[in-house]
Amino acid sequence: MVENLVEIFNLTKRFDDKVILDDISINVEKGENLIVFGRSGSGKSVLLKCIIGLITPDKGEISIMGKNVHNLKIKKLNNLRKNISFLFQSAALYDSMTVRENLEFPLIRNFNISHNVINEKIIKTLELVGLEDAIYKMPSELSGGMRKRIGLARSIITDPKLILYDEPTTGLDPITSKEISELILNLQKQLNMTSIVVTHDLICAEIIADRVIFLRDGKIAYQGALEELKTIQDPFLQNFFSNKLLNE
Amino acid sequence: MKIPEVIFKQRLKFREQFYNFMATVTGLTIFTIEFFKQAFILPLEASEIKKHMDELGVKTFPIVTITGFIIGFVLALQTQPILARFGATDFLPAMVAISVVRELGPVITALIFAGRVSSGIGAELGSMRVTEQIDAMDVSGVNPFKYLVVTRIIATTMILPLLTVYVIFLAMVGCFIAIAIAEPMSVQYFIDSVIESIAFEDFIPGVSKTFIFGYIVGLVGCYKGYTTVGGTEGVGKSSTTSVVIASMLILIVDAILVKISVLIW
Numbered sequence: 001m002v003e004n005l006v007e008i009f010n011l012t013k014r015f016d017d018k019v020i021l022d023d024i025s026i027n028v029e030k031g032e033n034l035i036v037f038g039r040s041g042s043g044k045s046v047l048l049k050c051i052i053g054l055i056t057p058d059k060g061e062i063s064i065m066g067k068n069v070h071n072l073k074i075k076k077l078n079n080l081r082k083n084i085s086f087l088f089q090s091a092a093l094y095d096s097m098t099v100r101e102n103l104e105f106p107l108i109r110n111f112n113i114s115h116n117v118i119n120e121k122i123i124k125t126l127e128l129v130g131l132e133d134a135i136y137k138m139p140s141e142l143s144g145g146m147r148k149r150i151g152l153a154r155s156i157i158t159d160p161k162l163i164l165y166d167e168p169t170t171g172l173d174p175i176t177s178k179e180i181s182e183l184i185l186n187l188q189k190q191l192n193m194t195s196i197v198v199t200h201d202l203i204c205a206e207i208i209a210d211r212v213i214f215l216r217d218g219k220i221a222y223q224g225a226l227e228e229l230k231t232i233q234d235p236f237l238q239n240f241f242s243n244k245l246l247n248e
Numbered sequence: 249m250k251i252p253e254v255i256f257k258q259r260l261k262f263r264e265q266f267y268n269f270m271a272t273v274t275g276l277t278i279f280t281i282e283f284f285k286q287a288f289i290l291p292l293e294a295s296e297i298k299k300h301m302d303e304l305g306v307k308t309f310p311i312v313t314i315t316g317f318i319i320g321f322v323l324a325l326q327t328q329p330i331l332a333r334f335g336a337t338d339f340l341p342a343m344v345a346i347s348v349v350r351e352l353g354p355v356i357t358a359l360i361f362a363g364r365v366s367s368g369i370g371a372e373l374g375s376m377r378v379t380e381q382i383d384a385m386d387v388s389g390v391n392p393f394k395y396l397v398v399t400r401i402i403a404t405t406m407i408l409p410l411l412t413v414y415v416i417f418l419a420m421v422g423c424f425i426a427i428a429i430a431e432p433m434s435v436q437y438f439i440d441s442v443i444e445s446i447a448f449e450d451f452i453p454g455v456s457k458t459f460i461f462g463y464i465v466g467l468v469g470c471y472k473g474y475t476t477v478g479g480t481e482g483v484g485k486s487s488t489t490s491v492v493i494a495s496m497l498i499l500i501v502d503a504i505l506v507k508i509s510v511l512i513w
């Protein structure tokens with residue numbers, strides 16, 4: 001039997017009577033890369049924030065590694081969160097810290113490892129995202145793409161079991177975007193990480209997706225393998241795929 | 249009878265302001281409870297507290313230096329003619345010392361501190377909030393309230409009394425210079441009469457209330473910043489409203505404390 005790392009049951013979230021997520025259920029298997037498509041404003045970020053426990057749902061349950069996220073006491077929640085990373089849409093680097101301090105921050109505080117190991121990890125992770133030279137820079141000195149990559153480095157440095165990516169490639173040039181997608185794929189292959197990737201970038205999805213979900217009007221409109229969905233004769237899907245493919 | 253529309257509009261505004269006020273009072277109360285709950289939980293984040301204290305000290309040092317000197321200087325100049333009328337200029341050092349130690353030193357330092365520091369904290373935490381840095385800290389398993397809020401409130405609470413003592417000292421220097429320009433007075437006489445005039449009962453309430461003022465400055469700045477909504481515009485609002493609220497609270501609390509200390513001593 002395959003183990004589910006994330007289980008979402010009947011998740012509903014409203015903001016001021018506006019239903020953003022409407023009775024959504026999703027399971028994510030261990031080691032799976034799940035892509036969530038949806039237009040801007042369709043509630044993708046809200047979905048991820050519900051999963052990690054930053055936003056409290058109105059209804060429904062979310063469990064990660066068998067633990068109900070929204071019922072945990074703060075200490076247990078923090079322990080659970082040590083196994084999870086979240087790459088924010090804006091990267092959310094700590095402005096007042098250097099790149100090095102940004103990467104160190106979760107390691108020093110949550111993991112009992114020696115200074116040398118931390119050093120090695122930082123260098124290794126920066127090499128992985130191709131930014132060894134940026135180690136002593138401040139976030140304000142980095143370009144948008146570099147910030148995203150440092151954000152990615154900060155997310156993976158703790159060797160999490162689950163990573164939630166909020167539009168990891170949006171706003172990047174196609175080459176960087178492809179590189180980041182391949183990096184995400186490698187992480188899954190080598191370290192058996194599980195990811196939920198929210199995006200509207202088809203190229204990224206083609207590289208990493210095991211399974212795809214379409215969010216529309218707060219519901220899951222379609223789900224399945226990318227290749228399957230491409231063959232479905234449906235105006236919405238056809239439109240989505242053809243538009244995006246034109247940009248390729 | 250037809251009531252002008254403007255009255256309804258004003259009432260609506262008034263109601264909104266009242267809600268805002270109540271929300272702030274509730275928020276500050278919650279933050280206070282949370283602060284005392286978390287202040288004693290490990291890790292103490294001592295290095296973070298020290299970093300904030302260093303920053304606060306460096307940031308406010310120039311302005312409190314000037315202010316301290318000028319308070320004493322101007323107060324001496326203003327009081328001298330009045331005392332001269334009664335032929336009591338000998339009392340000048342004592343009078344300035346008592347006003348500065350009991351009231352002007354602590355309150356003016358606190359107000360300047362509020363202007364400089366609570367706006368800074370409001371803006372800093374506000375921008376961390378709207379750029380999701382606080383959320384990022386939260387999901388990385390670090391408690392952002394402890395790391396960002398508790399450390400800052402402790403730093404402001406500890407540094408303001410130090411600044412106040414420094415301001416009081418400088419005010420006395422300013423006072424001496426103002427006197428010495430007009431008529432020669434020996435340093436020894438000045439120091440003697442200042443020390444003689446200030447009793448323990450003046451110094452303790454004066455300086456101990458600055459712990460509370462420092463706490464208020466940190467608390468209000470952190471509360472406004474930490475709960476910022478509405479993007480970059482919200483950051484600006486948090487920054488300015490924290491100064492207004494912190495200054496008002498300082499004055500109100502001061503009035504209450506003065507009343508209490510008069511009753512006790």
Ligand SMILES: Nc1ncnc2c1ncn2[C@@H]1O[C@H](COP(=O)(O)OP(=O)(O)O)[C@@H](O)[C@H]1O
Binds near residue numbers: 015042045047
């Ligand atoms: N904290 C919030 N308060 C009120 N409305 C919100 C909040 N967060 C998100 N929303 C609303 O929820 C909807 C979905 O937002 P979001 O998940 O950010 O979309 P996206 O799919 O582009 O990531 C938007 O209409 C947004 O206005």
Ligand SMILES: [Mg+2]
Binds near residue numbers: 044045046089166
């Ligand atoms: Mg989003």
